[in-house]
Amino acid sequence: MAMNKNSISTFGERLRTLREESQLSLRTLSGEIGIDTSLLAKIERNERQPTKEQLKQLAKYFKLDEKQLAKEVLSDQFAYRIIEEEADLDTLKVAEKKVEYLKNHK
Amino acid sequence: MAMNKNSISTFGERLRTLREESQLSLRTLSGEIGIDTSLLAKIERNERQPTKEQLKQLAKYFKLDEKQLAKEVLSDQFAYRIIEEEADLDTLKVAEKKVEYLKNHK
DNA sequence: ACTTTTGTGGACGATATTTGTCCATACCGC
């Protein structure tokens, strides 16, 4: 379960690593950015989705690209959904084709 | 906007084609499978997501594989989400990696 | 051993989103 900077992980795990590297407790970070401690903990455990607003605050605090963070969150959601529905992996490939299809035909 | 059997399309469009090929009006199909006409129309226009139950009825009626239909619906949702959020296409590729990651690490 | 700090997680009301239904409308072919 160890994680280096290049390995893939969920947004929550990423956030936790970030926080720990900064030596911050949940409570203090919570105070800094104005998000309830418990909620923050849940986000780190991927039990809650961060809102755009929260994402913005986090990006700002850790000096990260907001757009990039959003991508991580979204891909998390897709991944969880696939697992939850026990769907085939290539559902994602189909989705990709559909995006192109929709962009061209609408 | 013409569509042959091999081209990709959304679930709704697929459903509409199926219905028209069977020479059924919305009302009659609606009656057959017990789904409100307006709702069915919305599903065909991808304005509503079919529930599992509705999917099952449709699969049964048109003698299609339910699992396959579910995949089409799910990939639709992903595609629409990508477009809506103006997210990068490779968000889907990242999601793919995450699915593998999650399956291996949990 | 006592106190403080830390993360977890249940409970629950508040919000937001989605669904299903009804009805009015417009369109077309006859």
Place this chain on the structure above:
DNA sequence: GCGGTATGGACAAATATCGTCCACAAAAGT
């Protein structure tokens, strides 16, 4: 016009998600 068709708005009902509070257990610090 009439009968059949698809569309889409409005809205209550059902679901899902969110944010907050609080209590708890485990670890760290003294």
